[in-house]
Amino acid sequence: MDSAAASRAPARAAEGRLFFRRRRVFWLLPVLLLFLPPFLNQYQQYVVNTVLVYVLVGIGFNVVVGNLGLLAFSNVAYFGLGTYGSALLMAKLGWPWAATVIPAGIIGALAGVITSIPAVRGVRLFYLAILTLAFGELMRWTYVHWESLTNGSMGMTVPSAAFPLDTDRHRFYVFLVLAILAIVATDRLLRSRFGRAFEAIRGNEVAAAAMGIPTNRYILLGFAWSGFIVGIGGAMFAISVGQVSPPSFNMQELILEFAVVMVGGLGSLIGSVIGAAVLTALPQIFISFPGFQELVFGVMIILVLLFLPRGLVSLLARLSPLFADRFYRE
Amino acid sequence: MSDPSPLLALDEVTVQFSGLTAVDHVSFQVRAGEVCALIGPNGAGKTTVFNAVSGNVRIHSGAIQFDGKPIHNLPPHIISGRGVRRTFQNGGLFAERTALENVLVGLHAAVPNNLFALVLGTRKSAALELEATRRAHELLDVLEIGHLAGTLVGALPGGQQRMVEIVRALATEPPLLLLDEPSVGLTPPTRTQLGVVIRRLAAERGIGILLIEHAIELVMNVSDRVIVMNEGRKVADSTPDVVRADRAVLEAYLGHA
Numbered sequence: 001m002d003s004a005a006a007s008r009a010p011a012r013a014a015e016g017r018l019f020f021r022r023r024r025v026f027w028l029l030p031v032l033l034l035f036l037p038p039f040l041n042q043y044q045q046y047v048v049n050t051v052l053v054y055v056l057v058g059i060g061f062n063v064v065v066g067n068l069g070l071l072a073f074s075n076v077a078y079f080g081l082g083t084y085g086s087a088l089l090m091a092k093l094g095w096p097w098a099a100t101v102i103p104a105g106i107i108g109a110l111a112g113v114i115t116s117i118p119a120v121r122g123v124r125l126f127y128l129a130i131l132t133l134a135f136g137e138l139m140r141w142t143y144v145h146w147e148s149l150t151n152g153s154m155g156m157t158v159p160s161a162a163f164p165l166d167t168d169r170h171r172f173y174v175f176l177v178l179a180i181l182a183i184v185a186t187d188r189l190l191r192s193r194f195g196r197a198f199e200a201i202r203g204n205e206v207a208a209a210a211m212g213i214p215t216n217r218y219i220l221l222g223f224a225w226s227g228f229i230v231g232i233g234g235a236m237f238a239i240s241v242g243q244v245s246p247p248s249f250n251m252q253e254l255i256l257e258f259a260v261v262m263v264g265g266l267g268s269l270i271g272s273v274i275g276a277a278v279l280t281a282l283p284q285i286f287i288s289f290p291g292f293q294e295l296v297f298g299v300m301i302i303l304v305l306l307f308l309p310r311g312l313v314s315l316l317a318r319l320s321p322l323f324a325d326r327f328y329r330e
Numbered sequence: 331m332s333d334p335s336p337l338l339a340l341d342e343v344t345v346q347f348s349g350l351t352a353v354d355h356v357s358f359q360v361r362a363g364e365v366c367a368l369i370g371p372n373g374a375g376k377t378t379v380f381n382a383v384s385g386n387v388r389i390h391s392g393a394i395q396f397d398g399k400p401i402h403n404l405p406p407h408i409i410s411g412r413g414v415r416r417t418f419q420n421g422g423l424f425a426e427r428t429a430l431e432n433v434l435v436g437l438h439a440a441v442p443n444n445l446f447a448l449v450l451g452t453r454k455s456a457a458l459e460l461e462a463t464r465r466a467h468e469l470l471d472v473l474e475i476g477h478l479a480g481t482l483v484g485a486l487p488g489g490q491q492r493m494v495e496i497v498r499a500l501a502t503e504p505p506l507l508l509l510d511e512p513s514v515g516l517t518p519p520t521r522t523q524l525g526v527v528i529r530r531l532a533a534e535r536g537i538g539i540l541l542i543e544h545a546i547e548l549v550m551n552v553s554d555r556v557i558v559m560n561e562g563r564k565v566a567d568s569t570p571d572v573v574r575a576d577r578a579v580l581e582a583y584l585g586h587a
Contacts, residue, residue, distance in 0.1 A: 184451075185449045188448055188451055189445070189448065189449060191459075192441075192443055192448050192455070193434070193437075193441045193443055193459070193462070194443075194445065194448070196431065196434055196435050197435070197438060199424065199427065199435075200435045200438075203424040203425075203426075203427070204422065206386060206418070207418060207422045207423075208435070209385075209386075209405070209406035209407045209410070210384060210386075210406055210407075210410055210415065210416050210418075210422075210499075211410060211415075211435050211436050211438050211439075211498070212407050212410040212411045212438050212439035213407055213435070213438050214405075214407045215407065221445075
């Protein structure tokens with residue numbers, strides 16, 4: 001009994017840090033990133049900015065497929081609606097980009113709520129997958145055919161913005177702040193009773209409800225959160241590419257987004273960040289070999305899923321216990 | 331026992347599945363501090379009665395009252411919130427989570443944390459989460475499994491898993507606990523321990539316990555009352571001694587005397 005009590009004390013201290021644990025060492029990375037731009041040329045800077053866009057796209061997607069564990073694939077719709085939403089608010093209403101960020105998130109969140117309806121009504125697995133895929137395709141069809149608004153498949157030009165959004169290098173700092181905010185907010189969400197409710201729903205919905213969790217409300221919330229974060233990613237994408245067209249939101253794009261989540265580590269927030277970095281940046285190395293990029297991309301996915309089914313984040317967890325208990329669970 | 335109003339009262343409850351009557355006009359009551367066992371052969375409708383009480387199955391006629399208020403056909407999370415908590419025959423635990431995290435899920439309703447405060451990282455929301463963690467540790471200590479807090483539930487032996495599941499169900503201090511075959515897969519000594527825990531919860535905390543169980547010795551040892559079901563109907567409802575003496579009941583419905 002005494003030894004049990006004694007061994008409990010340190011275990012308890014460790015568990016007490018589970019929530020809102022301050023691990024200042026993790027802030028080192030964003031601080032170091034602040035000094036990155038001078039070392040990059042414009043193209044490299046653009047790639048890094050795209051990584052930051054995909055950080056949001058990945059962590060949002062992960063909430064639904066990784067944490068809630070639902071086979072819902074409307075992510076590309078949230079992304080597209082956020083992108084078009086931001087671009088249209090700028091082009092048609094003359095809003096400054098900064099004012100379109102939250103609306104883009106809200107548009108994404110609304111799309112999240114709409115696509116959560118089948119899931120809330122009990123649709124699961126392949127049926128949910130095909131319904132949510134169809135929604136994504138329907139949105140792409142809309143961008144193509146609502147020509148008066150979106151200029152159809154020609155694509156629309158995003159008005160150029162003033163400082164600090166005028167150059168890739170300046171945008172980088174804005175994007176970095178948004179990515180950090182999204183990561184911190186999602187981390188807090190997932191580490192709280194909301195995250196536990198998501199995980200409980202993934203584990204066993206009947207048991208989750210028996211524990212007093214209103215499962216439908218949490219499914220809706222998970223989709224809305226996902227849509228919000230990804231929609232903001234869309235606003236970043238709009239200002240970053242300057243030219244928005246429907247093919248950016250097709251099936252191939254969805255596969256890339258799914259790969260970000262899977263390669264990083266399904267269900268892991270930091271995994272999605274890693275997945276975004278690796279899958280966006282690595283293929284760029286082979287940019288001068290046409291066709292080779294896709295090959296690298298495909299081989300990378302196969303290798304990671306074969307040898308690290310828990311994603312690249314599991315590798316980090318093996319290397320450092322710091323990652324293991326902060327960001328990764330077996 | 332002087333309390334005339336029962337904690338849980340089933341009144342002529344009938345459940346049908348596509349024309350098949352799984353539970354046929356069943357009535358019984360469970361009082362606070364009472365351990366009531368529900369026994370019968372497979373397919374007798376025990377689990378369906380459980381699911382009806384916990385809101386996982388709709389009833390077609392009759393009524394289920396908890397604490398004097400009707401709860402039938404309410405969603406499971408509402409019934410859970412009213413104070414009727416259950417365990418599952420299998421798969422009710424989150425195996426890839428620690429014991430502590432499982433109990434934290436059980437505490438869900440007791441952490442009134444609000445999304446915006448949480449995302450903004452207010453002191454209060456952090457305090458609420460820490461308080462929940464502290465409470466979860468306390469709860470694990472009650473059944474003397476505090477040292478398992480950090481262990482993944484999937485790695486625990488069956489008996490300890492069962493204890494974690496009971497702690498999780500008890501997290502919000504429910505007046506009524508439904509235990510669905512808690513002794514499945516347990517060794518005889520752990521079964522005895524489980525019996526002690528069940529008696530303790532009823533005696534010390536005044537929890538009403540409804541228990542589905544096949545292990546007949548456990549039923550006879552812990553129950554104040556035994557309800558026997560067969561083919562959807564209640565066929566006996568009495569003290570263990572009376573039911574035990576009713577050889578017909580045992581032979582017909584349990585296959586051994």
